[in-house]
Amino acid sequence: MNAWLNDLALVSALGADTSAHLDALSGEQRSGLAQVAGLDNEGMTPYLGQVANLPLDSSGRNNAMIDLALAQLTNTLDKLRSRVAAHRIAVIIGTSTADIYDGERARAQQARHGSWPKHYHYHQQSLDAPAQYISNKLALEGPCYSISTACSSSSKALSSAKAMLQAGLADAVICGGADSLCQLTVNGFKALASTSAGICQPFAQQRDGINIGEGVGLFIMTRSADFGSARCALLGCGSSSDAYHMSAPEPQGKGAIAAMHQALAEAALTATDIDYINAHGTATVKNDAMEARAIADVIGAQTPVSSSKHLTGHTLGAAGAIEAGLCWLLIEQQRLGKTLTLPYHSGYALDASLATINLVQQPTRERPKTCMSNSFAFGGNNASIIIGEIA
Known part of the structure; x- marks a missing residue:
């Protein structure tokens, strides 16, 4: 069964629509990362991937980002709801923080003034909140839930959506991920010594960690391709749980390798069929070493590989969907006869000790038809998905 990705919405530090993300892939690479005040407990201004359209102090920012995506x-939603019954449309969203920042500010107000904000409710920060918000806003009645496996959350949401369609539990699924900035993640990753002092440098010799980001990536997935003009489908999904360590990846990449092999097998493809790999590429020392080893083992050294986290930041639970969305744009644009520039790594020396893979180091205009996107998370929650054009 094909799981058609009929339409896509993207919101990230690169912009509040797919056009902004196309611009980022259309010419000279630009990062959406900038120094942001107000989240670091020590008063620092780390580089973060903030959605600039929404002020940091606005309430309900996670839902506001979802609104930008749904718009x-x-x-496509109008067409979908006119042809598919509400109880046959599911919602599956990956997240790691939901709207925790509103909870952080609410608790601060309660501590200062002894009262909670008038419009705050604790459910805003529950992990099922993003999925429930979409379902309620669109008056849907189908299955509705969130997946939270840290940085692989929304890749697994896409996999779960495909499985739901295959099982006949729904006829369409609104799926993807949503995560917003908060003090918990900014200071938590800082405490792990995993954040970069500047803009992150995936696979660099001097890489020093990640930049936290936020955003939303949403797809409309169905069994048929007649709800939009796109010809892109989710071809294969792979996942593993190596449980090597709470926060560090398994050094030899065993879990990542298993997930990538599983995705290839489900898609009935071989390594040579993959035209581009969007790497998890966090720019931490251990992740990049593990992932390079895994890609070299499974795919080899010919296929172009790059990370996009120096453009958007690491959007945590939304990362898998946003990065799959960038692959979707690359595939759809080549189908339309346009050529985009792959994310690339320039201006710094790459780590020569990494396993040999074909890292994109300069503006490279490609027309990929099949892309793999990797997402590797805390606790060994690994996911690899393959999307591609179907004629």
């Missing part, structure tokens, strides 16, 4: 899908 991009209006035409």
Whole structure:
């Protein structure tokens, strides 16, 4: 069964619609990362991937980002809801923080003034909140839940959506991920000594960690391709749980390798069929070493590989969907006869000790038809998905 990705919405530090993300892939690479005040407990201004359209102090920022995404899908959603019963449309969203920042500010107000904000409710920070918000806003009645496996959350949401369609439990699924900035993640990753002092440098010799980001990536997935003009489908999904360590990846990449092999097998593809790999590429010392080893083992050294986290930041639970979305744009644009520039790594020396893979180091205009996107998370929650054009 094909799981068609009929339409896409993207919101990240690169912009609040797919056009902004196309611009980032259309010419000279630009990062959406900038120094942001107000989240670091020590008063520092780390580089973060903030959605600039929404002030940091605005309430309900996670839902506001979801609204920006849903607005991009209006035409396809209208067509979908006119042809598919509400109880046959599911919602599956990956997240790691939901709207915890509102909870952080609410607790601060309660501590200062002894009262909670008028419009705050604790459910805003529950992990099922993003999925429930979408379902309620669109008056849907189908299965609705969130997946939270840290940085692989929304890749696994896409996999779960495909499985739901295959099982006949729904006829369409609104799926993807949503995560917003908060003090918990900014200071938590800082405490792990995993954050970069500047803009992150995936696979660099001097890499020093990640930049936390936020955003939303949403797809409309169905069994048929007649809800939009796209010809892109989720071809294969792989996942593993190596449980090597709470926060560090298994050094030899065993779990990552298993997930990538599983995705290839489900898609009935071989390594040579993959035109581009969007790497998890966090720019931490251990992740990049593990992932390079895994890609070299499974795919080899010919396929172009790059990370996009120096453009968007690490959007945690939304990362898998956003990065799959960038692959979707690359595939759809080549189908339309346009050529985009792959994310690339320039301006710094790559780590020569890494396993040999074909890292993109300069503006490279490619027309990929099949892409693999990797997401590797705390606790060994690994996911690899393959999307591609179907004629």
